[in-house]
Amino acid sequence: MSTAARVETASVAAWVRTLSEPHGDPGGGAASAVMLAFAASLAGMVAGYSAPAKFEGAPVGGDDGAATDGDEGASSGCGDGAISGGEQSTTIGADQGAGGRHGGWEAARRAVAERVAALREKALQLADSDAEASGAFSSAFALPPGTDHHHAAVRVAALGGARSSAALGGAALALLPDLDWLSREGNPAVAADVAVAHAALRAALTGARTNLSADLALYEAAPPATAATAADADLSALRDTLAAMDAALTTDASGGGHTSA
Numbered sequence: 001m002s003t004a005a006r007v008e009t010a011s012v013a014a015w016v017r018t019l020s021e022p023h024g025d026p027g028g029g030a031a032s033a034v035m036l037a038f039a040a041s042l043a044g045m046v047a048g049y050s051a052p053a054k055f056e057g058a059p060v061g062g063d064d065g066a067a068t069d070g071d072e073g074a075s076s077g078c079g080d081g082a083i084s085g086g087e088q089s090t091t092i093g094a095d096q097g098a099g100g101r102h103g104g105w106e107a108a109r110r111a112v113a114e115r116v117a118a119l120r121e122k123a124l125q126l127a128d129s130d131a132e133a134s135g136a137f138s139s140a141f142a143l144p145p146g147t148d149h150h151h152a153a154v155r156v157a158a159l160g161g162a163r164s165s166a167a168l169g170g171a172a173l174a175l176l177p178d179l180d181w182l183s184r185e186g187n188p189a190v191a192a193d194v195a196v197a198h199a200a201l202r203a204a205l206t207g208a209r210t211n212l213s214a215d216l217a218l219y220e221a222a223p224p225a226t227a228a229t230a231a232d233a234d235l236s237a238l239r240d241t242l243a244a245m246d247a248a249l250t251t252d253a254s255g256g257g258h259t260s261a
Contacts, residue, residue: 008124046197158219179198
């Protein structure tokens with residue numbers, strides 16, 4: 001992979017130019033991973049703005065910190081499920097600072113900040129890994145079609161792509177509870193950024209789910225060159241990840257929370 005194709009080292013401008021070229025390395029999977037990196041980065045920003053020193057006096061919704069439906073205040077304005085800070089009397093002030101509204105609040109915020117920072121870096125690594133997996137497809141389809149060698153190479157590439165997509169999907173699913181926490185507990189002054197993070201996460205999940213489904217279909221459609229191998233044992237775990245992403249996206253579409261923005 002060229003330096004311009006590596007999201008960890010390329011400038012944004014160079015990487016998106018490479019993405020626009022017709023060779024699929026990087027491709028949609030890598031772009032989905034970058035969307036996850038955006039979501040995690042925004043979550044980190046919101047977690048930082050929710051530190052007591054920055055959050056003092058900010059309005060929060062309800063006794064548990066959840067936004068109240070119908071409140072205006074710091075609404076994200078991003079459509080159904082938009083997060084609203086509201087104009088509540090409850091605030092994070094001097095008497096609620098490092099200890100938070102309940103025991104462990106600040107410890108929970110710090111834990112969220114640490115997790116999303118780690119996820120941001122992991123997402124960039126997943127982007128480059130997916131780009132490499134995409135390159136294997138080009139090599140496989142360059143082989144003479146219809147041969148056992150071609151079928152075997154396609155199955156290997158498809159399984160590698162499926163594993164990459166599942167890894168991305170699993171990482172994206174792991175961000176859901178932290179974004180939910182920030183939606184309830186974070187500084188409402190940056191509620192719009194939480195909404196954008198939700199939208200980026202939805203894009204990452206959709207991309208990972210679409211690619212995983214396509215990779216599994218391609219793997220299963222290619223005639224096996226030999227009897228079932230140990231690699232086939234991965235299929236059950238990959239399908240489980242696909243089902244988990246379907247569930248998350250279905251919850252989003254029904255307005256039930258999670259990736260709803």
